[in-house]
Amino acid sequence: MASQTEENYLKSLFNMANEAGEVNISELAQQMQVSMPTVNSMVKTLQKNGWLIYEKYKPVILTSEGKKEAALVIRKHRLTEMFLVNKMGFGWEEVHEIAEQIEHIHAPKFFERMDEMMGHPTVDPHGSPIPDKLGRIQEVNYSTLSQCKTGQLVVLAALTNSSTEFLEFLNSRELNLGKELKILSKESYDQSMVVSFKDHASETLSEKVCDRLLVRVVG
Numbered sequence: 001m002a003s004q005t006e007e008n009y010l011k012s013l014f015n016m017a018n019e020a021g022e023v024n025i026s027e028l029a030q031q032m033q034v035s036m037p038t039v040n041s042m043v044k045t046l047q048k049n050g051w052l053i054y055e056k057y058k059p060v061i062l063t064s065e066g067k068k069e070a071a072l073v074i075r076k077h078r079l080t081e082m083f084l085v086n087k088m089g090f091g092w093e094e095v096h097e098i099a100e101q102i103e104h105i106h107a108p109k110f111f112e113r114m115d116e117m118m119g120h121p122t123v124d125p126h127g128s129p130i131p132d133k134l135g136r137i138q139e140v141n142y143s144t145l146s147q148c149k150t151g152q153l154v155v156l157a158a159l160t161n162s163s164t165e166f167l168e169f170l171n172s173r174e175l176n177l178g179k180e181l182k183i184l185s186k187e188s189y190d191q192s193m194v195v196s197f198k199d200h201a202s203e204t205l206s207e208k209v210c211d212r213l214l215v216r217v218v219g
């Protein structure tokens with residue numbers, strides 16, 4: 001059974017891996033905010049457990065076992081966030097820190113029941129996919145709002161960033177998942193966009209915001 005620290009390393013490795021599944025060790029140390037000796041000794045432990053491949057002076061690579069282990073922690077995290085929002089009435093900006101703790105509980109029945117009670121959701125409150133029981137993730141290819149064109153009609157489907165500050169910003173604009181946006185214009189100078197949606201005839205969104213909104217084009 002993975003310890004809490006090991007699980008957090010696996011999650012970071014999973015999120016940081018490039019297409020080839022590689023992660024640079026010094027970047028991992030930075031991400032985990034630890035020294036190189038600390039990260040090196042953890043990498044060796046993870047290797048002993050069969051979760052990654054490590055060779056001196058090379059990036060580490062998660063094994064399929066390591067990927068599965070990480071995906072199952074992410075599953076617990078995202079199920080928890082969904083449960084907190086759907087069943088307990090929390091806002092989507094309030095759930096991450098709680099899920100960071102609950103994801104480390106080793107009680108499969110607890111999460112199975114949670115999953116059942118919600119009717120097996122496939123995404124979390126921020127639109128990120130929930131891995132299945134075998135750790136498989138169904139990635140959906142959305143566009144960012146910034147990739148869209150004037151005149152298009154899109155539905156807000158997910159976010160590339162779900163920091164509390166960003167979620168609070170979206171709350172203040174009444175922008176939530178499932179909302180239909182019409183792109184009225186795009187400013188060529190700074191790439192900001194003017195959009196309209198329910199009860200908002202005209203709202204300007206900066207490039208930074210548009211980059212963080214993942215949408216499905218509907219028209």
Ligand SMILES: [Zn+2]
Binds near residue numbers: 081095096
């Ligand atoms: Zn979260």
